[in-house]
Amino acid sequence: xxxxxxxxxxxxxxxxxxxxxxxxxxxxxxxxxxxxxxxxxxxxxxxxxxxxxxxxxxxxxxxxxxxxxxxxxxxxxxxxxxxxxxxxxxxxxxxxxxxxxxxxxxxxxxxxxxxxxx
Amino acid sequence: xxxxxxxxxxxxxxxxxxxxxxxxxxxxxxxxxxxxxxxxxxxxxxxxxxxxxxxxxxxxxxxxxxxxxxxxxxxxxxxxxxxxxxxxxxxxxxxxxxxxxxxxxxxxxxxxxxxxxxxxxxxxxxxxxxxxxxxxxxxxxxxxxxxxxxxxxxxxxxxxxxxxxxxxxxxxxxxxxxxxxxxxxxxxxxxxxxxxxxxxxxxxxxxxxxxxxxxxxxxxxxxxxxxxxxxxxxxxxxxxxxxxxxxxxxxxxxxxxxxxxxxxxxxxxxxxxxxxxxxxxxxxxxxxxxxxxxxxxxxxxxxxxxxxxxxxxxxxxxxxxxxxxxxxxxxxxxxxxxxxxxxxxxxxxxxxxxxxxxxxxxxxxxxxxxxxxxxxxxxxxxxxxxxxxxxxxxxxxxxxxxxxxxxxxxxxxxxxxxxxxxxxxxxxxxxxxxxxxxxxxxxxxxxxxxxxxxxxxxxxxxxxxxxxxxxxxxxxxxxxxxxxxxxxxxxxxxxxxxxxxxxxxxxxxxxxxxxxxxxxxxxxxxxxxxxxxxxxx
Numbered sequence: 001x002x003x004x005x006x007x008x009x010x011x012x013x014x015x016x017x018x019x020x021x022x023x024x025x026x027x028x029x030x031x032x033x034x035x036x037x038x039x040x041x042x043x044x045x046x047x048x049x050x051x052x053x054x055x056x057x058x059x060x061x062x063x064x065x066x067x068x069x070x071x072x073x074x075x076x077x078x079x080x081x082x083x084x085x086x087x088x089x090x091x092x093x094x095x096x097x098x099x100x101x102x103x104x105x106x107x108x109x110x111x112x113x114x115x116x117x118x
Numbered sequence: 119x120x121x122x123x124x125x126x127x128x129x130x131x132x133x134x135x136x137x138x139x140x141x142x143x144x145x146x147x148x149x150x151x152x153x154x155x156x157x158x159x160x161x162x163x164x165x166x167x168x169x170x171x172x173x174x175x176x177x178x179x180x181x182x183x184x185x186x187x188x189x190x191x192x193x194x195x196x197x198x199x200x201x202x203x204x205x206x207x208x209x210x211x212x213x214x215x216x217x218x219x220x221x222x223x224x225x226x227x228x229x230x231x232x233x234x235x236x237x238x239x240x241x242x243x244x245x246x247x248x249x250x251x252x253x254x255x256x257x258x259x260x261x262x263x264x265x266x267x268x269x270x271x272x273x274x275x276x277x278x279x280x281x282x283x284x285x286x287x288x289x290x291x292x293x294x295x296x297x298x299x300x301x302x303x304x305x306x307x308x309x310x311x312x313x314x315x316x317x318x319x320x321x322x323x324x325x326x327x328x329x330x331x332x333x334x335x336x337x338x339x340x341x342x343x344x345x346x347x348x349x350x351x352x353x354x355x356x357x358x359x360x361x362x363x364x365x366x367x368x369x370x371x372x373x374x375x376x377x378x379x380x381x382x383x384x385x386x387x388x389x390x391x392x393x394x395x396x397x398x399x400x401x402x403x404x405x406x407x408x409x410x411x412x413x414x415x416x417x418x419x420x421x422x423x424x425x426x427x428x429x430x431x432x433x434x435x436x437x438x439x440x441x442x443x444x445x446x447x448x449x450x451x452x453x454x455x456x457x458x459x460x461x462x463x464x465x466x467x468x469x470x471x472x473x474x475x476x477x478x479x480x481x482x483x484x485x486x487x488x489x490x491x492x493x494x495x496x497x498x499x500x501x502x503x504x505x506x507x508x509x510x511x512x513x514x515x516x517x518x519x520x521x522x523x524x525x526x527x528x529x530x531x532x533x534x535x536x537x538x539x540x541x542x543x544x545x546x547x548x549x550x551x552x553x554x555x556x557x558x559x560x561x562x563x564x565x566x567x568x569x570x571x572x573x574x575x576x577x578x579x580x581x582x583x584x585x586x587x588x589x590x591x592x593x594x595x596x597x598x599x600x601x602x603x604x605x606x607x608x609x610x611x612x613x614x615x616x617x618x619x620x621x622x623x624x625x626x627x628x629x630x631x632x633x634x635x636x637x638x639x640x641x642x643x644x645x646x647x648x649x650x651x652x653x654x655x
Contacts (some may be wrong), residue, residue: 027518028518028519030514055536058532059531060531063521065522065527066519112509112511
């Protein structure tokens with residue numbers, strides 16, 4: 001419930017402000033995108049915490065650049081993918097890259113949206 | 119991303135925030151619901167002239183000694199058709215003039231300050247004749263006693279008092295067939311007073327600070343009851359939201375406010391039990407309960423910070439700026455401090471703007487340095503843009519990689535942008551709510567920065583400065599539609615700011631000017647660097 005509300009708010013935020021054409025973020029993914037991924041894939045408390053930290057770091061005293069969200073996941077007990085209709089394939093939306101030395105922590109990397117089909 | 123763009127975004131965001139805040143504003147808590155018997159309208163006898171009250175209800179089950187509550191529909195004319203409306207005493211002071219009517223209530227309170235005068239030259243009267251509940255009105259739980267009380271006149275021991283720089287006391291006595299009420303009121307020169315109510319035969323009654331002042335009412339600012347509760351937090355009940363059943367035990371302030379003025383009770387040592395009922399339009403009617411003797415501090419007058427602060431620091435809680443009070447109060451105090459140095463509110467606003475910009479200067483300086491470095495990366499960026507055309511996400515990622523590698527990032531960041539929102543709103547609230555800024559002068563025809571500019575000069579200047587800034591700020595739009603929207607923004611903003619308080623437009627205008635000069639500075643650094651390099655090669 002709360003999760004969907006947050007995601008909706010983020011969506012509205014992105015819709016309105018990308019149309020006007022402002023991107024002020026010093027990072028990839030941008031703060032709003034980062035928040036979206038966090039709220040999609042992490043537990044709520046952690047998502048909130050990471051998002052706040054990220055926004056605080058998003059100023060000119062920090063270098064910026066690429067900063068992927070880190071999420072907590074236990075892959076042993078949770079199905080993290082969903083099959084397609086034909087059950088033979090699935091579409092990759094996120095890659096989970098293990099954080100070295102941290103059990104159950106993964107970098108969350110979203111696949112790039114393809115605009116042209118090959 | 120330029121400073122400019124960030125500010126626009128900040129403004130737009132603040133608007134969304136503002137709307138959302140209005141929408142989700144917490145409703146006042148309900149207490150004692152189960153104890154209030156629904157009073158049927160038949161019980162409010164139509165022929166009765168007196169203010170009716172509910173019959174006492176059973177004692178509560180949670181140890182609160184609240185046995186009665188004023189009736190909801192107290193808007194019935196409480197005054198009998200006899201002479202109780204007549205003035206029985208007049209109190210004159212340097213800053214105010216008040217009259218006491220036959221029911222022992224304050225029936226007029228004029229603030230004798232030229233700055234607050236209306237356009238027709240009259241002084242604001244904080245006791246509105248439109249509403250029946252007057253300051254220091256007493257209502258009884260016992261209906262017969264209440265009827266009697268509203269039919270018999272008080273007798274004053276003096277008919278006229280001049281304060282002449284020192285406090286004076288007036289004693290009012292009301293003789294009823296079954297009881298005798300004595301009101302001893304000591305008026306101080308600063309607008310505060312101490313009222314002592316004593317009954318010959320103790321019985322339950324309610325004393326009111328009166329209906330809120332009705333001189334400065336608009337849809338943007340708070341009007342209604344403000345209570346400093348037992349835990350020292352502030353609860354507000356906006357007019358139209360009163361439930362008519364609120365009870366606040368052991369509170370220290372009960373203040374009935376419009377935008378600039380208040381009529382309040384306060385007592386930080388002997389806390390009071392506050393009962394809020396409501397009139398037909400859900401506006402709060404506030405009372406404190408007593409049975410025998412009550413001694414209460416009161417204040418009627420403008421919500422001026424210094425006046426309230428000299429009485430008691432905690433009393434400044436009466437001045438509230440809504441959700442942003444936590445930030446607006448420091449902003450106001452800072453502005454007030456600057457005003458004490460400069461002596462003009464308009465220039466103080468200009469000074470605040472410049473000081474805020476200087477505080478943010480380290481961030482901006484960092485930005486300049488990285489911009490310099492970025493210049494050298496320009497060919498690589500162009501290459502990337504070409505390579506990933508049509509794949510914006512991938513392009514952004516690659517750009518960020520490049521920025522990080524060369525420790526250069528042209529983006530301003532989300533935090534500075536988000537920080538602008540509360541500051542902007544704090545200044546907005548201060549301009550709207552502070553009586554000190556009413557009739558705040560600047561230059562020329564700016565005789566009141568808290569209202570809109572009558573000649574639209576500041577909004578137009580603001581729009582022009584925005585346009586100017588856009589012209590000298592290098593932009594790299596990939597989308598022609600975006601560019602078009604950007605070009606129209608100064609125009610949109612000009613219209614947007616037309617109805618805003620002139621002080622706020624002034625703040626934004628100075629902010630823009632600062633950005634422009636900063637941009638010129640950055641540009642000159644660039645061209646010097648370029649000239650130096652050309653000379654070398």
